Structure formats: structure tokens, C-alpha cells
Amino acid sequence: MTTNGQVKTKYAFYPGCVSKGGCPELYEAVVQVAEKLGFELDDKALESAGCTGAGVLSKEVSDPINARTFAMAEAAGLEIMTICSTCQGIMTQAHHRLKDEEYRAMINRDFLAEEGLEYKGTTVIRHMLWAIVEDFGLDKLKSMVKRPLNGLPIAHFYGCYMKRPPELMVPKEFAKTRKTALEDVIEALGGKAVKTSGRGKCCGFPILTSNEDNSMAMLGDHTLDAKAKGVKAMVTPCPLCHLQLDGKQADAEAHKQEEIDMPVFHLPQLVGLALGFTPKEMNLQRHLVSTKSIEEELGIGVEVKA
Amino acid sequence: MEVKFAVKRYDPITNADKSTQTYTAEVDEGDMVLDALLQIRDEQDPTLAFRGSCRTGFCGDCTMTVNGKGAIACRTKVKKAWDGAEDGAIELEPLKMSRQMKDLVYNAREFHWNKFRAVEPWVDPVQPPEKGEHLVPGGHDKHLTESMRCTQCGLCDQGCTVLVVDKTFVGPAALTKAYRVVADERDSRKRQRLDKLSLPRGMWDCTHCFEASEHCPKYIEPTDRIFDLHDMAIKAEAGPPKVVHHYKSFAASVKAHGWLDEGRLAIETEGFTNVKGLMKLLPLAVKAGLKGKHPMPYMLHKKRPGHEQIKRIFEKWESKG
Amino acid sequence: MPQHDVLVVGGGFAGLRAALGARASGADVGILSKVHPMRSHSSGAHSGINAALKSGDSWETHAKDTIAAGGDLSDRSAVEVMCQSAAEDVVALEHMGVIFNRDEEGRIDVTTFPGSSQARTAFVGDSAGHVILQVLFEQIVRSEIRIYDEWFAASLLMEDGMCKGVIARDLRTGELHPFHSKAVVMATGNLGQMYNGGTCSLTGTGDGVALAYRAGVPLIDMEMVQYHPTTLADRGILITEGVRAEGAHLVNKKGERFMERYDAEAMEMSTRDVVARAAMTEVRKNRGDKGHVFLDMRHLDKARMTARLQETLWLMDDLEGLDPSEALIPVKPGMHRPLGGIKIDTFGDTGTPGLYAAGECASTGAHGANRLGGNSLLDCIVFGRRAGESASRYVRGATWSPATADLVREQEEMLNEVTAKDANSDTAGAIRRDLGEIMDKNVGMVRNLRGLRKAANSVAKLQERFGALGIRDKSGAYNVELRAIREVGNMLDVAQVIIGSAEARQESRGCHFRSDFEARDDENWMKRIVAMHSEDGPKLDYEPVEAG
């Protein structure tokens, strides 16, 4: 029905592992912001869905798992909403492969039939960022802003999977909305989107175990470039990027022998702040790099306790 | 159609300070950047150096940076480049991974071909049949055939995020070539190759960021081929122990719970017995734990409903071999 | 100072195969190439390689087809060697790692190419050439054969009646270096850059042919310049015959399958000379559209096309923005492959001690007056290998001393002369374009005395312009101007030979068509034309062909 005069948009919610594991603050922020925007997140439809595989599992096993997820959303008649670039990317790629009828039939037959499921190939998967710009609308978002970001210079950091492979993630029909989705949201919230060299690059998280030096060099480069461009905070739609940008920033400082001190927001947190949520409600106190400076810039933060 | 090219010129002797020279050319709508450059060389400036050979996108010679992005000049329409030009001219530079040697010519030998050699890019057949060809019923794997279309143009390397911070990384172009031999069933050294590719600066330094695939003009999907190499290595238990642990633990976690257990992953990645590695984890874990961010390692994961189905899918896959 | 038993000049199919052949028979080998081997023209070959691999086919039938397609002018022993070795050489490629499309049993699959009576073209989708070049190069790396890439062979070191190496310019530094070697295998490929609308890579400037010619080595079959029937109308990019092998039609602007008029039996599957001339005739009779005809692929199965012709579909899309499942593809014949070149026997021997040759820059006479699709690659592989092996055998027995310092100095001075001259407003590139226009117009698919004379005069004038060229770029590094000058000089010399030979052959046969001598004349012309360098232009001689 309606919240704020909006018709509710209903999604099969796929929170992903990280938002419930390493970044619990994200999950809570999403739930609150979604409610405010009038998104109805059905958390039952995909309750028993599995991990996407995150690019770690072989496609041979992750494709069936994802097909199962798609089949469940399809049965519920809902689009899937993700809040993680990696989930979105891996699912979109699987979704693409599953367009091949022969392949889909094999997966249905060999993996899903036993559970009584069948994927017919119709599921749509949308990241919350896209849902905001495509389903909700930037104008509406703008009209709901209670605490404009006052021209704060913010760097958009998409992560790998929101942009690549481009023909899947930013196909022609969505070029208008997706090419600059994150910048557009920043601007709608009253901030100033600043282009940095790392904006579409890999944060370095995936090679943390195999080559920490390179991982830290990448992280350091991206954050330091943002700093050099006068950026006050970064925002990302990917919790894995957040784990890296925020969680490992101290290590990057050590690696680069240079202070970085760059606060990093999950997308919904930034939206939430602008919509009037308190830093506490957005769980900003859980970040490793303090967001105090931003709270002060926006004239809030005094009431926040750790 | 009149267009302008801004060429970043360089000559070690006569133009060491890298001036930019602008050329104006009258070209046809359908012309490619290489056609325009040839025209400029023939009609205006015979000193302009660039590479080029087959003119059809098969040899990988005429690579350059067009408006900031790596491109094959003979497959890039002037019109498209002109439409995308930002400062009133199509910007041309050499590929950026290695030294500019002159104008649009970069040092391919130093960078590209050395990496190529490093992956031992040839098939060592087990024992070629005495008479006739190897039998390959069902034909070669689709991806192997596809990867044979690689021209070693190196554009994926130019796109690679890791090479930006570490020039010693083997890079996606050489890894695509490596895939070509590892995936070839006729080769006898699969395991040995996977071990070698797993050495430092090898395939595990790839972040899977899909830049390589985005930059490949041949739609070869080099990123996916690197994924495939990883898959093959994990199956063969090749690869650095830490990484194999990481992958196995990830799979075990999803298999058991339906989803990922990050605490377990972190510990198992470092190895239960790797005290030093675990100590390294501690600061982050403790800090994050205090802040309520990172799940503490000892927290046991709640099994997800449906986990038994995920387990079933795993078992089915494993039984397929 | 680089020194090898065998120096191979050229890194395409022929050069790489020669190098492997020489290496396998024990020689120390170096490869010198003006582009990196993987960047060779060979990388662009699409369709496949011929060999009688299937039961029901035999090397004899293959030979028969080859000779028939070649207008009976083929050297019989060369055809025999080529067709007889084909199966083994193709299987050897498979052992090296070429993947090849497979049939149901998992054996190498074959398809029927225009002009062949049997299915005998082994293929890899539509990128056979690319794959084979890659695999040959893999083997070069494996054999640790030294590669001098981006070195330009500028002249042959000839002394005591033998070839003792080459002088080459390092493109990186601009410096000349002598390469002393007991034997040289010339494998420099095509000369098509002397035409404007050809299918040939930018490297195809006839360098090896010119170097040998000026060194006194005979050239042969130079009038035979084959046109490919289907190149993209705007850009002259080749569309593989595989398209017609898959069932594509050729239609004129009225939509008629015009091959009915020219070869009602074979239709689009007729030989190249016939199809190319048919397309041209349609255009001349105003049944074409703006100078071209069309390939109609709209009725072909889409999935099969994607599987077999992927690269071709991309070419059409990238270059012309056309989807053949919906649109007709405008095509016209384009200059494709010279059948003549340095005269060699079936061992790649030029007759000059120490000098061997193979591939497109040489001719055994196997292709006669017209070449079958899929035979060119085969030629490079078979005769490349044999040239390498022969060179290796030769160096074992050769008594040899390196070229004298005097000779080296003299040659280097000659080659550096131009660098001292200041440039006028002319450029090598402009001369090349003008040469192309002359050759397209007068020495193309249809020739006649008037046109050929005109061409000879025009080329003489271009020679004068060439002589006056100087140099703007005074730097050694990557001096492309210097390279272009040498290349155009080579092309001008070779063009003279083509024109002279074409004028001499007063008949029409295979790809050589004289509008003033339209008929084939077996009585007078069962012979091949040999050309030797002399101060006053090419001196011609004739060599009979034994029919049978």
C-alpha cells in the first residue's frame, strides 16, 4: 500500500552473506531506508536461498544454486533485490548463462527437479541502487531529502561488478540510468560526486589472501587519489568494497606510510543520513574509519554515542 | 568528414619531451582509425610512427590508446572515436604498459612477449599417436576454441587493475594463453603448469575484476578463462595452500550452511596451524568485533533454511565429477 | 654480430614452418621479421588447409583438382609433392597443438571448398590461419629459436655466387647489421600492397622477391595475380570462401544468382578465377550495384553460422554494420595472392647456393594459373618445411666463409644513401598509392597491351619520383619513413616484372585474363615465364610445362 504517498514496490530480498556477516550494519540500514522509501522487502521468498558463490565457487555448482534462487523468486512472482555488487554481478552472469535453453533445461533436470523447482528464465535481478534510480526515481528521492549533503564532495566507488561485464551490467536499455547511477544518487542527496581514478576499479579485496601487498597498494591508491581530489567521504554499493575500503584502510596506511583517514559509507547509509536517520540508526559507529568528520560537516553527530 | 587527431609524439632523439601534435584529416564515414593514420602518413607526415599489419583485427599489431582506452586501430571507427573525443580531437597515445619507443609504438618485447614466454605457451603432448591425429570425440572445448582466437594484442593487460600496481604480475593476456594450453586435453603437463601458474605473481594475483574481459576486442572473456584456471587448480589441489584452503573452506561453508561463514573462512584461509597468519587476523578481528562489525571467529554460523538442498546440489555436482 | 646456420626471413606460416623444419634437422636457426611473427599476414587467413584425409578421397584426386583449377599450368611434380605430403603435414600440425574442428569420431573434420571435388579442407571455425600461426609460434618458442622481430631485411649478401646472409635494419635503433648465415630462407610473403584494393596486410610489399631479383635470382609466374571473388565492397577485406561453402549465394542487383550464366553446374562453388570474373562481368554489364554484387546469406541457419563463421560475422558487423541474416553483403573481387615469386624447386631451392625460399614470395608452380582455396596454407606448410630441411642439409655440407667486410660496407653505404638526402614534398606513401591505382586499373583482373604499356610507362615515372625521395625523419628510432622508402622501391621493381610478364603472356588462362587475347592457347602457352634482372628491365625466358 502506501508509505509517504508511494505505491509500494515489492521485491524478493536477497541480503547476501556479507550484509549479515561481516557488515551487519548494512543490513540494518537497508531495512530502515527501504521502509522509508516504501520498498517492501519480502524476506520470506528467498529465505532458503544459497550463497551466489561470489566468484569463488565454480560456476558448475554456483549456477544451479543461483538457478534455484531465481526459480524461487519466479514462483513468488517477484523481482530480486540485492544489496551487494558481488551478489548482483555473479547472479547477473548466471542469469545470462541460464538464458540458454539447453543449459537451463539441464540445470532444471539435474539439480532443481528433485526439489520440485523449475526456473523458466524470467527472473529480474536488481541492485538496490538500480531500484532507487529505476523504480523509485531520483526526483522523488530528492523531494524526500531532509538533511541535504550540502555540496559535500563524495567519491562514488562502484566496485567491479556493478559495471562489468558492461554488456550485462549496463546494457543499452539501461545505459541512461546505470552509467551514472551512483553519481546521480549522490547529487540527488545534495552532495557533489567527485570522479576519482578508482571509481570503477577493483578495491583489491579479492586478492587479500593471495597478494596482500598488491591489495593494499590498490586500496591505498584509490583512497589517496580521492583524498588528493578533496573528497571528504566515499560511498559504495558493495559491502566487500566496504570491508576493504573501511576495514583495511589502516593497513593501507601502513603500506603507503601515509595517513588516509577516508570515511566510507555503504550506499543505504548515505541515503539514510540524507533522509534524516541518525548516525546511530545507520550504525556508523561500527565503521573502523570514523565518520565523525562528516557528521560534523552536516551538523549532526553530537547526539551519537558509541 | 573532417576530424582532428591529437597524437602524443615522442622520439628519443628528435622529440624527447613528448609534444602533442594535431593532425586534421578528411576521412570517409566508414574509415577506421588505422586508415586515417595511414592517410596522414602518406599525405601529411611520413615520420609518424605506429604499428599495423593485417588491417582486419587478426594480428593484434595496431594496438594503441584511443581517447584514453586501449583499442585496435583497424577495428575502431573514426566516427565513433570522433564522437567520443573530449577536447575537440581524437586523442592517440601508445599502449601504456611499457615504455613509449616512438609516437604510437610501445615496447612490446620488454613487457608483453616476456610474459607470454613465461607461461610456457606450447602443448606438450602425452604421446602423439603413432599414426594419425589425436582423437577428440565431441570436439574441443568451446572455451578452448574461443581462446585460440586471442591475438595477444595485450589490451586486456592495459585494462588490468593489478598491473597498475604491480608490473611483475603475469597479467591476463599471458594467462589467456596459459588457459589455452592447460585446457588442451592433449597436453601432458596440466598439473605442473597449474603449480607453476600458482607461484607468486601468477594467476592467484588476479582479482576477477572483469576489466580484462571488458577490454578484449575479441570477446574472449579472459577474466572467465582465469576463473576457469582457478577452478582447475582447486580441483587438482594445485595452488598456494592458503588460497586452496580459502576456496575449499568457502565451498565447505556454503555446502554445510547454504551460505558463507566468514569467521571460519578467515581462520581456515590462514590455516588452523598457521599461528603467524592467525595473529595477523587478530587486530582486525578484535577491532571489528568490538565494534560489532566482524563476526567473531568463535561465533557459529546459523544454518540457513534450505541448506540441505544446497548440500544436495553440491553432492550432485561432485558426483558429476 | 648475429650468426646462424640458417636465417629465416619472415615469420608467417612459411617462415615459421621452415624454421621448425631446419631446427628439427639439427641446424641453428634464427628468424628475422619486420613485424613480430604473430603479427604476420598469415594471422588473417580464415578458412582452412587442404589434405585428403577422408576415405574416398586421395592425394591423386587432390592433385587432379589442383591442376584443373590451375588451368593445367601447374608443375606436376610440385603438385605431387604438395598433395602427397598434405595429410602428414596437417597431422603434424595437429600434433603440435592445432585444435581443428572434429567430426563425430573425433577426427579432423573437413569441408568442401569451392573448386574442390571432395570435402578436404580442414578448418578451425573461420580462424584456421590464426590458430595455425599461433601454434607454429608456440613451437618456435618451445624450440628456443632466436627471433629478431621488427628487423627489416634490406639486402642479400651475395658473394662467390652464393648467398651468405642479409643486411637488416633494426627498426628500434635504425642501425644496419649484417646477419652472417650459411643459408637464408626467404619467406617474406605477399606483394599485394602494390595494389590499392587488395586483401593483403601492410607488410606485403614484395621485399623478399625484390631482394632476390636484384641479387640475380630468377622469378617465375609473375603475371599470375589471383583475385579473391568476395571482398567487402568498401574496404577490400576478404570474406572467406567458407561462406559459399556453407551455401551462400552470389546475386546481382536484380537478385539473380548470376553464376548460372558462367558455371551452371558448380554455381558459387566454381573456382576463384571463374567466380571473380563473373562478378566483374556482372558489374560491367550494369547488373551490379555501384561496382559490386552481393553475397546472400539470409537463408543460412543462424546457429550454424555463429558456430562456423563467427569472425566473419564480426567483421561484417564491425566494419560495415551489416547482419548477413538480414542484409545482403556487398562484395567485389579483390587482389589476393600472387602465384608467382622467387623460382624454387620442390626443395625450396632457388638454384643459388645458400638461398632458399617458401610461401607466398616463392613459386614451385604448384598452383599454375589459379589457386584453390586452402592450397595456399598447405603450400606454405609443405614447402616451408622442405625449404627448412633442405637448408639444414645444405649447411652441413657447405664450405663457407662469412661475407667480406668490404661487401658489408658497400651494401650498408648503398642502403644509407637515402638518409643523407633531404626530402622534397613527395612521400613513399604517395608513390605507393599512385602505384596502386596504376596496378588496379591496368594490371588487375583484365589486362591488355595498351593498359600494360601505359602501366610500364607510369611505373617508370614513379621510379624517377622514387629516386628523388629524401628523408625528413633524421632519427634512427622506429624510422617508418625509411622503411616505407625501401618498401616502395621493392614494389616498383617487382611491379615492372609483373607488367612485363603479363604483357608477354598473350593468352588468357586462370587468373591471367587478356581482353586482347581472350582464349587459352595451349599450343603456344603451355609454358611458364621466368624473369631475370637486367640493367634494362626484366629479361624473360620460358620453361615448358609437361602436361599429363
Ligand SMILES: Cc1cc2nc3c(=O)[nH]c(=O)nc-3n(C[C@H](O)[C@H](O)[C@H](O)COP(=O)(O)OP(=O)(O)OC[C@H]3O[C@@H](n4cnc5c(N)ncnc54)[C@H](O)[C@@H]3O)c2cc1C
Ligand atoms: C584474409 C586472408 C585469408 C586467407 N585464407 C586462406 C585460407 O583459408 N587458406 C589458405 O590456404 N590460404 C589463405 N590465405 C593465404 C595465406 O594466408 C597466405 O598464403 C599465407 O599466409 C602466406 O604466408 P607466408 O608465410 O608466405 O607470408 P606472410 O604470412 O605474409 O609472412 C611474411 C613474413 O615476412 C616478413 N617480412 C616481409 N618482408 C620482410 C623484410 N623485408 N624483412 C623482414 N621480414 C619481412 C613479415 O614480417 C612476415 O612475418 C588467406 C590470405 C588472406 C589475406
Ligand code: SF4
Ligand atoms: S585475451 Fe583478448 S585482449 Fe587479451 S590479448 Fe587476447 S585478444 Fe587481446
